[in-house]
Amino acid sequence: xxxxxxxIYDIFDAVKFLDDIKKSPDYLNAxxxxxxxxxxxxxxxxxxxLSDRIRQRLPKAQISGLTCHLGFAHGSxxxxxxxxxxxxxxxxxxxxxxxxxxKDSIESAKENFFNQIKNFSDLKGFQIFTTKFKNNxxxxxxxxxxxxxxxxxxxxxxxxxxxxxxVKKQYxxxxxxxxxxxTITCFSGECLKIYAESTLGxxxxxxxxxxxxxxxxxxxxxxxxxxxxxxxxKYLGVHSSKFFVENTCEFPFMIQRGNKWIARIPVKKDKNxxxxxTADIYKGESFLFSYGSKNNILNHSFKLAEYMSQKNLDGxxxxxxxxxxxxxxxxxxxxxxxxxxxxxxxxxxxxxxxILYKNNNGGIYSSALIAVGFRELENDNNYTEDCxxxxxxxxxxxxxxxxxxxxxxxxxxxxxxxIPFENRxxxxxxxxxxxxxxxxxxxxxxxxIDGLTKIFNxxxxxxxxxxxxxxxEKEKINIIMFDxxxxxxxxxxxxxxxxxxxxxxxxxxxxNCIRRQDSIGRWGGEEFMILLPHSQKTEAVKIAxxxxxxxxxLTWDKIKQVTISLGVAQIREKDNLQTFYxxxxxxxxxxxxxxxxxxxxxDLED
Numbered sequence: 001x002x003x004x005x006x007x008i009y010d011i012f013d014a015v016k017f018l019d020d021i022k023k024s025p026d027y028l029n030a031x032x033x034x035x036x037x038x039x040x041x042x043x044x045x046x047x048x049x050l051s052d053r054i055r056q057r058l059p060k061a062q063i064s065g066l067t068c069h070l071g072f073a074h075g076s077x078x079x080x081x082x083x084x085x086x087x088x089x090x091x092x093x094x095x096x097x098x099x100x101x102x103k104d105s106i107e108s109a110k111e112n113f114f115n116q117i118k119n120f121s122d123l124k125g126f127q128i129f130t131t132k133f134k135n136n137x138x139x140x141x142x143x144x145x146x147x148x149x150x151x152x153x154x155x156x157x158x159x160x161x162x163x164x165x166x167v168k169k170q171y172x173x174x175x176x177x178x179x180x181x182x183t184i185t186c187f188s189g190e191c192l193k194i195y196a197e198s199t200l201g202x203x204x205x206x207x208x209x210x211x212x213x214x215x216x217x218x219x220x221x222x223x224x225x226x227x228x229x230x231x232x233x234k235y236l237g238v239h240s241s242k243f244f245v246e247n248t249c250e251f252p253f254m255i256q257r258g259n260k261w262i263a264r265i266p267v268k269k270d271k272n273x274x275x276x277x278t279a280d281i282y283k284g285e286s287f288l289f290s291y292g293s294k295n296n297i298l299n300h301s302f303k304l305a306e307y308m309s310q311k312n313l314d315g316x317x318x319x320x321x322x323x324x325x326x327x328x329x330x331x332x333x334x335x336x337x338x339x340x341x342x343x344x345x346x347x348x349x350x351x352x353x354x355i356l357y358k359n360n361n362g363g364i365y366s367s368a369l370i371a372v373g374f375r376e377l378e379n380d381n382n383y384t385e386d387c388x389x390x391x392x393x394x395x396x397x398x399x400x401x402x403x404x405x406x407x408x409x410x411x412x413x414x415x416x417x418x419i420p421f422e423n424r425x426x427x428x429x430x431x432x433x434x435x436x437x438x439x440x441x442x443x444x445x446x447x448x449i450d451g452l453t454k455i456f457n458x459x460x461x462x463x464x465x466x467x468x469x470x471x472x473e474k475e476k477i478n479i480i481m482f483d484x485x486x487x488x489x490x491x492x493x494x495x496x497x498x499x500x501x502x503x504x505x506x507x508x509x510x511x512n513c514i515r516r517q518d519s520i521g522r523w524g525g526e527e528f529m530i531l532l533p534h535s536q537k538t539e540a541v542k543i544a545x546x547x548x549x550x551x552x553x554l555t556w557d558k559i560k561q562v563t564i565s566l567g568v569a570q571i572r573e574k575d576n577l578q579t580f581y582x583x584x585x586x587x588x589x590x591x592x593x594x595x596x597x598x599x600x601x602x603d604l605e606d
Contacts (some may be wrong), residue, residue, distance in 0.1 A: 021058060031092065075341065097113050130159065152358075199369050203291060203292070206288055218280055250327055284467050285467070324350070448460035461522075487499065
């Protein structure tokens with residue numbers, strides 16, 4: 001495949017660029033062509049006219065675009081312009097689907113979408129351009145796609161508008177233009193590889209807080225049972241609603257979803273003191289404030305650019321948060337130049353939010369940069385599956401040696417003049433927050449990790465289960481409870497040291513049998529609990545059987561064999577924590593009473 005990109009200022013620029021593409025071997029030999037449009041001009045007449053010119057000159061092409069804060073190409077950005085980027089696929093196929101939520105019901109839109117793609121073979125990913133993330137239609141649609149295609153990257157952006165745009169309208173478009181809609185580009189092909197990765201770079205600071213009251217999953221009413229607006233008053237000195245966004249955007253909330261950290265930027269503080277966000281936040285979800293060091297943010301971007309450079313890409317798109325552009329200012333040029341230096345035709349936009357779901361992680365981002373690389377291979381075995389690992393100093397339950405971190409904050413690069421006060425202050429924040437963070441990690445490990453087995457303790461695994469119940473009440477959640485058969489006999493016969501060895505080895509074995517998004521904890525004594533979000537019952541039973549078999553096959557120096565008994569339960573509509581726990585406990589008890597070394601996943605009520 002090949003990508004060609006151009007910044008256009010008027011229709012004449014567009015026509016010349018399109019005519020050149022039309023004559024090129026890349027277009028003539030293409031099996032499928034996608035034209036992405038990133039434009040600051042939120043004017044339906046202009047968008048329609050430009051789209052018509054593309055269809056006239058490139059009849060093979062399908063169009064997907066959005067209005068944005070600012071577009072960029074070839075490492076540069078110019079206001080009051082549009083960016084056209086043409087991706088010509090030689091071996092792959094694309095399909096642009098689009099839905100108008102002012103006319104289509106969410107159920108009919110989902111049904112139509114899944115019907116359109118059911119005959120696609122070798123699906124490799126989806127590009128999403130959408131209006132308003134807080135729109136329930138959009139969130140529901142995204143969740144449906146990511147549940148159905150867990151292993152495929154889903155990436156894209158929320159439409160925006162430029163600072164000088166007085167209309168303040170957001171549009172996405174394909175064959176038509178929508179101010180309340182979504183376009184989905186489906187990519188398929190045996191030889192197509194898509195590398196979709198993200199980088200954030202903000203650093204958490206302070207204590208964890210919890211969203212205790214949330215309206216429609218995007219308006220926080222209270223934080224730690226206190227009015228949400230008081231948090232900004234306490235920590236940032238922000239009292240009023242005037243200039244609220246400008247006064248808070250440098251300090252995003254940081255939330256962990258799966259093994260990814262995502263940010264949330266407030267867009268409004270209303271008269272009640274409630275804080276509004278464009279993307280989802282759930283009741284019971286924990287978060288921290290964060291701050292940005294320009295050096296650190298850029299350093300992570302440069303590492304991602306270098307990672308992408310090693311993939312021999314045929315195409316590269318970037319979706320960057322407007323907040324990142326506002327904070328980095330002129331330094332933002334260095335970020336987008338880094339990618340263009342590796343791949344000249346790189347194109348993208350500064351949007352109002354970014355999307356990246358991948359391997360059951362991620363979600364709707366803020367303050368991030370999403371990089372999406374494309375490559376058509378000779379066959380689908382010519383690449384190594386890997387992922388970009390961002391060297392952030394935040395994680396979960398990892399006690400990290402501060403000395404291993406690179407010196408991302410070498411701010412005194414010019415010894416001929418004093419270091420600016422802002423840089424010194426950020427460096428001070430970084431150093432002190434690092435000390436505090438590592439101290440808090442050790443405290444958190446003591447409070448949430450079982451000291452012997454190094455998996456979650458009962459308190460933490462209970463919190464995880466409670467969180468999933470509150471966040472996704474209608475989705476499929478399963479839990480597995482198991483304990484070690486005849487464990488008292490092991491302790492009495494071989495001693496408590498051997499008993500401890502059995503506990504550690506079984507915990508490690510069970511942890512290696514579960515999925516990345518699952519959680520395991522020691523429930524007490526020789527009992528363990530496993531949470532499996534986004535799972536069907538049959539899948540949970542398979543995992544339980546795998547754990548049982550692996551533990552049965554373990555070899556021991558002194559003991560002939562160790563086995564476990566397991567119960568499996570799936571969430572029901574009227575379940576609360578107590579009824580959920582009771583059912584899985586009953587099934588474990590049944591397994592213990594009926595032969596042990598077995599899995600029980602149903603009872604008389606089933």
